[in-house]
Amino acid sequence: MxxxxxxxxxxxxxxxxxxxxxxxxxxxxxxxxxxxxxxxxxxxxxITRIGLNYIKKEDHQVRIGSTTTVTEMIESSIVRKIGNGILTKACQLIADTPLRNIITLGGNIARYYPWAGLPVVLLVIDAEIIIVDKEGLEQTISATKYFKNAKVKTGEIIKEVVFPVQSDWFYRYEKFALTTVDYSWLTMAFGAKNEGGSIVDPHIAVSRITKVTRVSEVEKLLEGKELSKLNINEVIQTLRTSVNVVSDYRSSKEYREHLLGILFKRMLNEMKEEGK
Ligand SMILES: Cc1cc2nc3c(=O)[nH]c(=O)nc-3n(C[C@H](O)[C@H](O)[C@H](O)COP(=O)(O)OP(=O)(O)OC[C@H]3O[C@@H](n4cnc5c(N)ncnc54)[C@H](O)[C@@H]3O)c2cc1C
The missing domain is CATH 3.30.43 (Uridine Diphospho-n-acetylenolpyruvylglucosamine Reductase; domain 2)
Known part of the structure; x- marks a missing residue:
């Protein structure tokens, strides 16, 4: 430098x-x-001394300041309530202890790092990102919009992320890697409500195998479907064709598509078994 x-x-x-x-x-x-x-x-x-290190519980949401570290989120009993522990699990699978002690929530989502674990969680949980600009104006952006085309720009700071607390939802997070400290090969999260045995408002997000994104084709396919009558093979096939999977030096496109199907099948089966 x-x-x-x-x-x-x-x-x-x-x-x-x-x-x-x-x-x-x-x-x-x-x-x-x-x-x-x-x-x-x-x-x-x-920016670690500007007062953005906090985890605040409000009525039905939690506000986490952008310089809160991954370790602080793992240790928080408030964070454990977000998405039935999905944020805690994603944090636990980030890198290793010394890195988790310094990596921050804001730093993990400010740029596009393909291996970053937290963006898919923000997407399935419908989090909102608060950004402040040079004039001091605050903007609230949904995670879906943020990761599509509204990332933080020069002259702006991510102030905090707001997470709704929805304890009646089913959530799952998976990071596939060779070891716990390895960079992800595939990162995926799923959230949905189970209303009388039917899937309602499904949110599916993937990254690492493609640019971080929600998979709206499969979300539409799953909406309102009865879990007991679900044609899982059809869902998996649609998932594999709707995500634009790319290969890298670690694994081929075909292998990653296969992995994507297996992980999502497992999540759907767990949702069926849990009845939630
Ligand atoms: C060896 C190694 C392994 C890793 N493994 C993983 C892993 O398995 N999973 C994972 O998710 N991550 C992993 N990471 C971390 C990830 O790659 C990023 O380095 C990390 O998320 C950045 O967070 P940070 O707090 O250190 O941000 P910084 O490095 O300080 O900043 C990163 C970028 O974000 C900007 N920025 C930071 N905070 C804000 C803010 N509040 N507002 C606006 N802009 C901001 C900075 O300007 C910079 O451009 C790993 C990193 C390393 C070095």
Whole structure:
């Protein structure tokens, strides 16, 4: 980082915003800059002291500040109530202990990291992302919109993420990797209601094998279907053809499509068994 001239530690969100421009990079956990190809920044702004480290329970939702670390989320009994523990599980499967101690919620969703574990969780849980711009204006963006085309821009800071608490929903999260600390080969999350044995409002999100996305074709196919009469093979076939699976040096497209089907079949069978 030969061009680096300043390292700033602001004490408020307003102060942090005042330093942001094209030549500046925000540092939260700081884990990405170590591996980033872009080392041309003149100024780094550390946002870990601007008051965004919190987990707050409200009536039917939980607000998590963007600099809250993965370990802090794992240890929180409030976070365990979000999506029947789906956020806690996804956090537990991120990297290793030293990294979990510094990686932050905001840092995991600010850019597109194909191996990032949290975006699929935000998508299936209908989380909302609060972004603040240089004028101090707050924008609330649904996770679906955010990951489609509304990522945080230069001059903005992710302030917090709002998670609804829906304890009557069925949720599952899977990260397929060779070891627990390995980068993901496939990341997937599923959430839906079981109303009298039928699937209602299904949310399916995948990443790593494709750009993080919800799978609306399969969500439409599943809507209102009775679990006991579900043609799982048809669902799996539709899933494999609707996701634009890409291969990488770790595994082929065919292998990943196969894996996608197996993991989702397992989730649907568990939903049937649980009756929720
Ligand atoms: C060896 C290794 C293994 C890893 N394995 C996994 C894994 O298995 N699963 C997983 O999910 N992640 C994993 N990660 C972490 C992931 O790759 C990112 O590095 C991490 O999520 C970034 O979080 P951070 O808090 O360190 O953010 P930083 O590195 O500080 O920032 C990342 C980017 O986000 C921006 N940013 C950060 N916070 C905000 C904010 N509040 N508002 C606006 N912009 C912001 C920064 O400017 C920067 O561009 C791994 C990282 C490493 C180094």
């Amino acid at each position: 030969k061009q680096l001239q300043e390292f700033i530690y602001p004490n408020s969100i307003e102060e942090a915003l005042s330093f942001l421009d094209e030549s500046t990079e925000i540092i939260a956990g700081g884990t990405h800059i170590t591996v980033s190809k872009n080392q041309s920044f003149k100024r780094l702004v550390d």
